[in-house]
Amino acid sequence: AQKVTQAQTEISVVEKEDVTLDCVYETRDTTYYLFWYKQPPSGELVFLIRRNSFDEQNEISGRYSWNFQKSTSSFNFTITASQVVDSAVYFCALEPLTGTASKLTFGTGTRLQVTL
Amino acid sequence: GAGVSQSPRYKVAKRGQDVALRCDPISGHVSLFWYQQALGQGPEFLTYFQNEAQLDKSGLPSDRFFAERPEGSVSTLKIQRTQQEDSAVYLCASSPDPGTHKTRGNIQYFGAGTRLSVL
Numbered sequence: 612a613q614k615v616t617q618a619q620t621e622i623s624v625v626e627k628e629d630v631t632l633d634c635v636y637e638t639r640d641t642t643y644y645l646f647w648y649k650q651p652p653s654g655e656l657v658f659l660i661r662r663n664s665f666d667e668q669n670e671i672s673g674r675y676s677w678n679f680q681k682s683t684s685s686f687n688f689t690i691t692a693s694q695v696v697d698s699a700v701y702f703c704a705l706e707p708l709t710g711t712a713s714k715l716t717f718g719t720g721t722r723l724q725v726t727l
Numbered sequence: 728g729a730g731v732s733q734s735p736r737y738k739v740a741k742r743g744q745d746v747a748l749r750c751d752p753i754s755g756h757v758s759l760f761w762y763q764q765a766l767g768q769g770p771e772f773l774t775y776f777q778n779e780a781q782l783d784k785s786g787l788p789s790d791r792f793f794a795e796r797p798e799g800s801v802s803t804l805k806i807q808r809t810q811q812e813d814s815a816v817y818l819c820a821s822s823p824d825p826g827t828h829k830t831r832g833n834i835q836y837f838g839a840g841t842r843l844s845v846l
Contacts, residue, residue: 615769644832646834648837653839654816654839654840654842655730655731655818655837655838655839655840656770656818656820656835656837657837658834658835658836661832661834663832702769702770704769706832713758713760713775713822713824713832713833713835714760714772714775714783714786715762715770715772715835716772717769717770717771718769719767719768719769720767720768720769
């Protein structure tokens with residue numbers, strides 16, 4: 612069975628602060644994919660990043676960066692110099708390579724509130 | 728191009744009514760997924776189609792839930808005899824790849840969902 616834990620239910624920061632969203636996962640699979648999605652108030656989930664279990668390189672995309680540590684089963688997401696537009700619910704998700712379909716197991720999400 | 732479109736955006740049903748939720752995936756996308764998202768929770772997988780074939784329905788919570796994709800494009804999720812516990816947002820996602828063993832890790836593109844409230 613797969614499990615994704617996002618222990619932070621809600622985080623509030625002031626604009627321009629850095630913020631890290633934690634994600635810890637459990638899987639018996641040795642190969643898998645990890646994702647981060649953003650859910651703004653409009654409701655649709657917006658893809659942010661995908662990482663496969665073979666690639667432990669950290670990644671930076673603009674103000675976003677991701678720290679994947681297989682040894683601790685964590686895939687944390689950092690927003691540098693946060694902006695009001697970053698306010699949303701962020702989901703971490705896991706997809707194992709076993710099974711019949713590319714179905715995602717999501718965490719419960721972290722609501723990020725960025726204020727002026 | 729157009730994204731994944733879901734209708735209606737909001738649906739209020741009386742307990743015991745049947746409802747039908749529609750999903751228009753991105754044109755040409757092979758894979759289609761339905762997820763259920765309860766309030767304050769992450770989406771949970773319901774079912775998966777590869778073209779018109781329903782390859783995985785392991786997440787459907789009961790036999791009151793039924794999904795179809797007869798021509799491999801538009802999909803409908805039907806819930807019969809709705810119960811209060813069915814109240815949730817139902818999300819549809821599509822992906823261009825078939826999601827076979829060799830093509831995993833596909834990005835899923837989500838619609839805005841249908842919020843179902845059962846009174």
